[in-house]
Amino acid sequence: MKKIYITLFLLFAMTAQTAFAQGAPGLLGNRFSVFYNMDFFYNVGQYTYNEANKEMPDQPDGMIAATVSMFTNPGVNITRQHNIQLDYSITRFKSIGIGLSYFRNGYGTIQTGQRVDVASKNLTSISGSIFYKTFLRSSGGFAPLGNYYQYGLHANQVQESTRENSMLFDEPRNYIGRQYIIPSFTFTFGRQFIAYKSLLMNVGAEIGTVYPFRGFSLDSLENSMERLALFYTFRFKVGVGLAPF
Amino acid sequence: MLLLAQDFNNYQSLRSSGEIPDAFTQSSSAKYEEAITVNSSKTIKNFHLKSNFGLDELLKSGEVLFNDPISKYVSSIADEILKDDPETRKKLSFYTIKAVSVNAFATDRGEIFVNAGLLAHLNSEAELAFILCHEIQHFVLKHNLNSYVYQDKLKKNTSIYKRNRQYDRVVSQHSYTRNLENEADEMGLKLFLKSKYSISDIAHVFDVLGKAHTTHSNEPFDYTFLETDLIKFHSSYKLKKVNPIVSYEEDDDELSTHPSVKSRREKINGLLKAETNDDRKSFIVSEAEFNRIQKIAIYELCDVLLKYRSYPAAIYHAFLVEKKYEASDYTRKIIIKALYGYAQYRNAERMNEISSSPDSIQGEMQHVFYLLKMLNDDELSILAARHCYDGHKKYPKDLGVEYMTKDMVEDVIIYAIESPDDYFKTSKSENSETVDTNNFAKSAFIDIWEEEAFKKMIENGKRYKEKFDKDDFENMSNSEAYAKYKKLKKKKKKEKEVGLRLGIDSLLFINPAYITIDGRKNKGMKYIESEQKQLKYKEWIMEFADKLDLDVKVLDKNHINSKTTAEAYNDIVLINNWVEEVLDHNMFMICSNYNEILPIVKKYNATKFVYTGAFHVRSRKNLFRQAGNVFMLGTPLSLPYGAYHLFKPKHNMLNFTLVLDFDKHTILMSEGNYTNLRNHDATVKTNLYWSMLQMKRKKKK
Secondary structure (H helix, E strand, O other), X not given: OHHHHHHHHHHHHHHHHHHHHHOOOOEOOEOEEEEEEEEEEEOOOOOOHHHHOOOOOOOHHHHHHHHHHHHHOOOOOEEEEEEEEEEEEOOOOEEEEEEEEEEEEEEEEEEOOOOOEEEEEXXXXXXXXXXXXXXXXXXXXXXXEEEEEEEEEEEEEEEEEEEEEOOOOOOOEEEEEEEEEEEXXXXXXXXXXXXXXXXXXXXXXXXXXXXXXXXXXXXXXXXHHHHHHXXXXXXXXXXXXXXXX | OHHHHOOHHHOOOOOOOOOOOHHHHOOHHHHHHHHOOOOOOHHHHHHHHXXXXXXXXXXXXXXXXXXXXXXXXXXXXXXXXXXXXXXHHHHOEEEEEOOOOOOEEXXXXXXXXXXXXXXXXXXXXXXXXXXXXXXHXXXXXXXXXXXXXXXXXXXXXXXXXXXXXXXXHHHHHHHHHHHHHHHHHHHHHXXXXXXXXXXXXXXXXXXXXXXXXXXXXXXXXXXXXXXXXXXXXXXXXXXXXXXXXXXXXXXXXXXOOOOOHHHHHHHHHHHHOOOOOOOOEOOOOOHHHHHHHHHHHHHHHHHHHHHOOOHHHHHHHHHHHHHHOOOOHHHHHHHHHHHHHHHHHHHOOOHHHOOOOHHHOOOOOHHHHHHHHHOOHHHHHHHHHHHHHHHHHHOOOOHHHHHHHHHHHHHHHHHHOOOHHHHHHHHHHOOHHHOOHHHHHHHOOOOOOXXXXXXXHHHHHHHHHHHHHHHOHHHOOHHHHHHHHHHHHHHHHHHHHHOOOOOOOEEEEEOOEEEEEEOHHHOEEOHHHHHHHHHHHHHHHHHHHHHHOOEEEEEOHHHOOOOOOHHHHHHHHHHHHHHHHHHHHOOOOOOOOHHHHHHHHHHHOOOEEEEEEEEXXXXXXXXXXXXXXXXXXXXXXXXXXXXXXXXXXXXXXXXXXXXXXXXXXXXXXXXXXXXXXXOOHHHHHHHHHHHHHHHHOOOOO
16 A cells, blocks of 8 residues: 555656646645545435444334334435545646545444344545646636546555444444455546635536446445445535645 | 927927826725715715716826816916806816817816817817806706716606606607706806807807817818829829718707707807907917917827827828928828828738728818728838838938838838839839839839848848748648648647746836626626725735746826826826737737837836736626526435535636737737636736746746
8 A cells, every 4th residue: 555655646746846847827826735625425325324333222122213213214324535635736727636535434234033233334445546637728717726627546445344233242343344455536527716815615526436347236335345436436526725835 | 388398390299297186196986985975875876986986097098188288278268267266266177188079078076178189170269268168067067967867867767767768768868968068058158258258259169069070170182292202193093072071060969968069059149149249359368379289289189190090080180280380200200100000900901990981081181091092002001111211211210210111111022012023123124214103113112222221121021021921821731731730729728838938027017907897787897896906906916026026117097196296197108008009909010109108118127018907797697597506406416516506606707918028019928817716816816926927937948
């Protein structure tokens, strides 16, 4: 993983080095911008996630009521990925960037039989990314403001874990699962603009895929890789940022 | 003093002098605040807002002069008229406008403007006094305000106007303003009668109004005015009969803001029946002064017409000046500049921008319009080049004429003569005594082609022609043209992406502009915000100048203060005129006021002028699209998109920058960045910074 991060950093540094010679306006001359972004989309078929993290009720009746409510009142669950991104304007209409993301997602399962158990198959992903952004001159964009297209390459370090609640245990039990790295690609269409004074906002929609590409179905979401693929398929983006230097 | 110092042989265009009046130094928003009270209605507030900002725009346009000989003279007549009413006199101030049209007008603030064109048409001081009395009454009776309030009522469809059609509203508005004009005539006459000015002079004022669309004089045009020993015009180029001058005195006034001249004349005549002209005079202040002022006004019109790019009219006015006064270096230079300008536009095939059809011209001036139209491209270029060259020989120290000559002679080679060597060979073998002067295109240079200076210009012309031919797509094969087109396109794209590198260290910023408009519900221009932002914009320029280590000076006509001298104000006006002319021409061309700019360039040590600003409009959103956005809220997938676009306001902004090179008479940088972003300071500043960065950056070695 370290190697991947070092490679990403070197790629960024080399491109930035070339860019320094060309000159770009940036925002008020500040060519670096930092964003906190949240990528989000509705949970699809994962409505049990939050419930799985709760302590099981002491009494069987209460426990049954809780599990039933998972299905009957799922509420609106949003899957989120938190992302810090550093952009550098290389020309008037182009910028490159690196990012670090954190993503956590679970999938609840209910086993019924002699006893009712609730388990959450969780995945935690920390990813490093590089981005290339093109701001649309047709709408008057100039890095880092205006409508843009962004191409992103991500390396996701995924950690699987299981959390199980059972009448047999005094408290939920956690099991560490496998760990693996998976690359993904994204394409974003968005808009960066000034919300107030020099506070930047970023809104957009993103599509993407993981490699190797895999299809998914609601039945197979227990598999963490497929859940990751699903999340990358389509999501919205909202962020705030600054151009400090 | 300036009047006495005026050398008409080398006439210098009118300039302001003395202390700058408060009307120029006080900000428009301050004037607005002064004019309104807490109890002022919305209509009254709107009136003061629009009139203060609108009038200040005119006041600082550079066309308006203060403390100049004409304004001073007009003021002295007002002193005479109002000598028994010092209170009213104190409230009034008089300014000259450098404009050809026959007009004078008053504002609610007590400013009375008199066009130079009006003075050129008048015969006496009494005529001017009658016009001033009329304008003074417009001010005293608050006609501007009343007219606005009435118009506002019509717009709001209140009371009796509610069901009126648009046409009826226009007729109603005009009928109202005609009544105000009649009232100003009547009350103005009363004021006039209190003075000792001659009432018999009033009749000529109405003659002038009836023929206000024509020149101040209609002297028969003499073609020798433009001919030389070697240039004689073919008889077919000379108009046999010109259109007669038609008086518009009896025109129907239903759709006019002013009553017909005939009705005004009759009304005044009716009121004058009981009056006698005993002890009344045509001149009270000074007849000699009037004549000199009129002379200045008539000379000034030639300059104004050049600025308007009305080249044939400028030539005819120069002719009138010579007829009425005397031939001078000034009038000869007007001819040179006018012919040069006309030929440049013809060569650039942009005649539609500058010329009226000769058929639409009335009076003797039609001769000039017709002649210039009839000359073919070669003849016109050669005529202009010959006049320029003769002018250059006569005025060797005049840099403007020198550059025009070089440019024009080179253009003869580039545009007029297909094969210059053959052309000169043929011409050279001919004897000048047998030259067919009717075909002057062949012979116009016969006496000068051996002159070193002329030969050098011809050689330069050949070099340019070669270069242009080489770069001309028409002289290339399809594949060459395509390759060149691709190369140019790529270069342009790269330029846009990484910007220019002009490598300039010293710059003069002219009138930085910032305009913001609210296009929703016809709210219109946000005057006060625009004024504040304009000041900020100026500060940003200086901030970035420091940051980029640029030597920047800002000349801003919109924010002059009590410390600004009349000299500095004149500099701003002259440079502004020059910039406007460069932008109008939008091609390599020497501007008519080139010589006037030279000392200013030296004074500020900057040959690069920057014209920059931001223009922002917040507009109304399309209802159909908004309905689509509401519809999108209905599905979870499209909800974020719909919500964002539903509440996102619609902004349009243009940040523009022009960098003009005085030495090369060209536009070095022309950038207009359109964006749909909001006009946050940071956004506007970034655009400005980018422009200034491009000016500063030096070319890579």
